[in-house]
Amino acid sequence: MKNKILKLSRDNIQNLTPYQSARSIGGTDGSILLNANESPLPVAFKLKKKIFNRYPECQPYNLILLYSDYINLSCEQILVTRGADEGIELLIKAFCQPRRDAIIYCPPTYDMYRVSAQIADIHIKTIPTIKNTWQLDLPNIQCNLIGVKLIYICNPNNPTGNLILQNDLISLLKMTVGQCLVVIDEAYIEFTPTNTMTNYLSKYSNLVILRTLSKAFALAGIRCGFTLSHPEIINTLKKVISPYPISIPVADIAIQALKTKNIQLMRNRVLSLNNNRTWLIEKLQHIPCVEKVFVSHANYILVKFFMFKKIFDTLWKKGIILRNQNEKNNLNKCIRISIGTHLENILLIKELKIFSEENMF
Ligand SMILES: *Cc1c(COP(=O)(O)O)cnc(C)c1O
Numbered sequence: 610m611k612n613k614i615l616k617l618s619r620d621n622i623q624n625l626t627p628y629q630s631a632r633s634i635g636g637t638d639g640s641i642l643l644n645a646n647e648s649p650l651p652v653a654f655k656l657k658k659k660i661f662n663r664y665p666e667c668q669p670y671n672l673i674l675l676y677s678d679y680i681n682l683s684c685e686q687i688l689v690t691r692g693a694d695e696g697i698e699l700l701i702k703a704f705c706q707p708r709r710d711a712i713i714y715c716p717p718t719y720d721m722y723r724v725s726a727q728i729a730d731i732h733i734k735t736i737p738t739i740k741n742t743w744q745l746d747l748p749n750i751q752c753n754l755i756g757v758k759l760i761y762i763c764n765p766n767n768p769t770g771n772l773i774l775q776n777d778l779i780s781l782l783k784m785t786v787g788q789c790l791v792v793i794d795e796a797y798i799e800f801t802p803t804n805t806m807t808n809y810l811s812k813y814s815n816l817v818i819l820r821t822l823s824k825a826f827a828l829a830g831i832r833c834g835f836t837l838s839h840p841e842i843i844n845t846l847k848k849v850i851s852p853y854p855i856s857i858p859v860a861d862i863a864i865q866a867l868k869t870k871n872i873q874l875m876r877n878r879v880l881s882l883n884n885n886r887t888w889l890i891e892k893l894q895h896i897p898c899v900e901k902v903f904v905s906h907a908n909y910i911l912v913k914f915f916m917f918k919k920i921f922d923t924l925w926k927k928g929i930i931l932r933n934q935n936e937k938n939n940l941n942k943c944i945r946i947s948i949g950t951h952l953e954n955i956l957l958i959k960e961l962k963i964f965s966e967e968n969m970f
Pocket of ligand 1: 646691692693694695719763767794796820821822823829832833834
């Protein structure tokens with residue numbers, strides 16, 4: 610019976626390796642969660658709206674207005690979505706013909722580009738970034754553009770933490786203009802705001818930028834993101850988005866988060882997390898079980914360990930939950946560590962020192 614039902618699903622779904630979300634992998638209440646790049650500190654909000662009998666606005670106007678102020682774009686260039694993840698999916702829905710078109714995917718990077726393409730039965734051209742610098746392999750991308758509609762680039766890249774060279778992004782935009790869309794996922798751009806590509810939206814009609822309130826804004830729980838692009842692309846995406854994607858409570862809270870005072874608080878949190886990152890990197894570099902610490906411009910660090918598996922498991926048992934990256938392209942023995950509060954970072958370093966003493970000498 611069970612097998613028969615499984616065979617009812619589409620072939621590509623039967624073959625799909627689903628996205629492994631941090632929350633599905635585990636960690637219990639009371640754990641130190643350094644595995645999902647969330648803000649380690651909550652921000653308290655109160656719902657202002659109290660009644661919900663009516664459907665929400667399809668695209669909450671006041672929310673878009675505030676976001677347009679925040680990023681200096683016009684409202685026509687903005688789509689609000691259920692997290693940046695929905696933006697990834699809508700682009701595929703609107704632009705890719707199943708079993709004909711392709712996306713370009715440059716691992717090691719965010720898995721959802723691959724997962725969304727597989728769900729939609731879109732071809733995936735995998736063009737890994739260059740090992741250890743994690744920069745784009747532009748010649749290889751150029752040779753593989755036939756049939757490609759979307760190129761997903763994460764900047765700063767998750768899980769490696771590096772920035773993609775701006776000249777490479779511009780070369781890529783020029784190389785593909787009129788041919789395919791370059792989607793730059795700026796989920797972590799608040800941690801390095803001068804590197805945003807929003808200034809290039811007016812120049813390149815094939816540029817799409819993804820943003821989220823889940824990371825620097827400390828709002829992963831409300832599921833709110835933005836897709837930024839040319840108005841005609843935004844209108845095309847509006848054709849495929851569900852009728853009422855943003856619930857009234859989500860818009861209510863997102864609007865509060867984008868008020869001047871709260872944006873300033875977000876910027877202060879970013880400064881503090883960036884300082885914590887500098888502190889953590891310095892400490893990690895002096896720990897014997899650490900093989901390599903990669904440069905990061907976001908709220909997480911990629912670290913290569915000696916005995917990574919034993920470290921991952923030992924810390925897990927002590928309630929410090931990290932993200933294993935060992936199975937990913939070119940990330941042998943690597944673990945991604947989200948930047949926690951100063952106290953959480955101290956506890957992490959303490960456990961890594963104990964581990965080194967017990968296992969390395
Ligand atoms: C966390 C993350 C997202 C998802 O953002 P949501 O708005 O929570 O859906 C998208 N892209 C990258 C690179 C991320 O790390």
